[in-house]
Amino acid sequence: MTASQQKVTAYITRTVNEDVQLLTMTSNDTTWAGVEVPGGTVDAGENLETALFREVKEEADLTDVEIISYLGDNEYISRTTGERIIRHNYHLCFNGQSHDAFQVIVESNDKDNGWLYDYEWVSLSQDEELQLADKLQPGLIQLRKRILH
Template sequence: MKQEPVLKVTAYLTAVREGEQALLVFEEEDFEHLGLQVPGGTVMAGESLEDALLREIREEAGIEQAVIRAYLGEHSYVSEKLGCELTRHYYWLEATELVPGRFTHVVTSDDEDNGWIYHYRWIPFADSPPVLYGQLGQYLVKLRELHISASS
């Protein structure tokens, strides 16, 4: 019997910073070699994708107020690290609270990432999407297209 894929959510959290659209990214302390990442994680049993998304940005970035603007799509793949199939769901969110330009957050969760340290910053993405670690960047082009059409 085939095992169901592990469900993941990915948050492309944006805000206007210095007059242009910016994406919130982080580098993980002691794992900077992984490059830029965005908040996200595993959907818990009985949890909706949207609830998981909002929980993850609270746990991983300390952000309490954000609005989900669009569901961007999903991407399934096999994780060599975890040894199983993952289905990652990508969302566009906008911060509705003032978030500093740079900040450090210590993850607070009931999962393995509890206590991990993330160093956040905003990066503009209107000209070209940033390169994100692993499968995290799958829907950045679609996010950029949505922003361009929304601002037209």
């Protein structure tokens, strides 16, 4: 049986002038991945919510976030390791102040330490067709269903 790995993903939104926006990221270190949202691996002994907040802090340098809802999970096989991945998707709300675009240098104990992420708040209005990396699209679909009815 293939080993499985738990991951968390943060679909962080904010509302500006009644426009719901999603925090997205890209990186020159992961151009193959396309547009993503913060998330990563759950460490040994860590619960899902602790991992979620840690990943958001490490990758986006945000702490003023709260969980709105659990968006479910999706499973897939890693193209690089062959491991079964279970990705737990969460909707979080950002309650602080932020530029519309910003950069963060990751500080972590993982392979992304030192990577530069470019962040941008993107409108989730119904006429926009935002596409995330394939492994992240299921969570975005659930998020749209819940907030855009």
